[in-house]
Amino acid sequence: MNNGVEMNTLSLLASSSLVLISLIFSYTQKLNLEKETFIGTIRAVIQLFIVGYILEYIFDLKNPIYTTLLLFFMIFNAAYNAAKRGNKMKNGIIISFVSIASGTFVTLMILIVSGAIKYEPYQIIPVSGMIVNNSMIALGLCFKQMTGSFKNKREEVETKLSLGGDILSSSIEIIRDSIRTGMLPTIDATKTLGIVSLPGMMTGLILAGTSPVNAIKYQIMVTFMLLSTTAIASFIACYLGYRSFFNERKQLI
């Protein structure tokens, strides 16, 4: 996977003329996007270079502790972002962190035990990046759905509570709905894989010289792992999260 092809820096500079096309287009068509395009491009280049150098540094360290630290840093950031979607939830960050970490942990374990990947930074970090990013998007959707449902379905939940239901049986429909909402994009993406688009990671492997069939094997692995991670993360997050819509007297807040 890592006998990569080098890119010439000069070629990269030349390819920046592509940005120029976009700028000219924006200017002549009065789209007023020149400033944003310019700033966006500069930001992307700087961010990516910083990340690139950090990764190169960590890859060189070969010490699993640094890989693990970086992993936790990614999970924390993702958790912070996902929790913003459920801004009315108590402990949103902790819940997201636990769910994303569990999903990531279980999936990585299976991949490592099955021998699909090794606990080496150059494999763990990009793979975890995909896992964590996918979980973050899934959780954001779960939380958004859950917050909305608890608002719209107040009557249903209160009716069930008044009939003597506990908080779980009074919100089980909402919980299921939210888990489903979190998982659906990943399942949908799975269905159209390779037909609508070649996924970014596969494109990357092929560009770097991996044979398409080998790239596909990795892509299949990635598909499996994203399915498992979104399922685990959504499930844990929703089952932990619904409680924060009730107070200790089992009343809907």
Added chain:
Amino acid sequence: MSILEFKNAFYTHGDDDIINDLSIKIDKGDFIYIVGPSGGGKSTFLKLCCHLISLTKGKILYKGIDMNQYDPIDLRLDISYCFQTPYLFGDTVEDNFLFPYKVRNKKVDLNKIYELLEQFKFNRDFFKKEVKNLSGGEKQRIALIRNLLFKPEILLLDEVTSALDAENTLIVEDAIKDLNEDGVTILWVTHDIEQSKRHGNKILTLENGKIKSLEVIQSE
């Protein structure tokens, strides 16, 4: 000892005292009609009674013990609340009737269900009916039956006959009267002053979250 007692109860939301320094003792077996202007706090009062919401100040005692000492679910199993706007969940009437059995871990008693359906002049097939096709009055009675599958200690009714014709209103009134004679304490919110004079032993008027009057009706 009263079955339910409010002691200097306040329920405040923002700056509004929705229930404002209310004290009342309700005895076991009471049949109290609750009347008063819209927005007077009647529904809020009932929701406090079944612990769907809690006071912001003061105390509510159930059988002499502060409600906060009970498990909330135990309270709601004893004190059954029938909402002002009936909400039927799931797909069918069946889903609604099975819920009370499920939460108690009890086997479904079809005989009881059929008996109640018949009492409220429904066909047995109604059990399988889809809830989205029901009329307003049908929804109201199905929701009420859902509250009657198990005999509560206190039954809280929030304008449960507002969508019913005269005949069905009488059926409901008779059913509730029977329950009351069986020892169930009834609190019934209504806008129908005539109704409030028919069966109850007390009429409570709530206005601005306070008791305006508590009138004892002499049975003739």
